[in-house]
Amino acid sequence: MIRQIAPLFFTTDIPGTLAYYKNKLGFECQGTWHDPPVYAIVARDEPAINFRCSELPTANPDKYADELLDAYVSLENVDAFYAEFAAKVWSSLGNLRTRHGRRASLW
Secondary structure, three states, X not given: OOXXXXXXXXXOOHHHHHXXXXXXXXXXXXXXXXXXXXXXXXXXXXXXXXXXEOOOOOOOOXXXXXXXXXXXXXXXXXXXXHHHHHHHOXXXXXXXXXXXXXXXXXX
């Protein structure tokens, strides 16, 4: 049975990405590959995110700019998560709102 699927995001700066995910978002680095790193995995609790070093992608003119990559996160306590991240990272966020019967916040 599948327990987890981890997204793969592209970045042009693995060390900078790792620092952001650790210092701002509370993830821990699970490993990097090569020196300088070209691939890395971070995790918080059980969920993991993979990063691959890559050149900036060319946007598809038929898509919105913010549709290039996306991930959806399911949380047990969205209010606690929101409070933690709003204080650390997204102090300009608006209030949580409901979308499709679920709590969501736009950022």
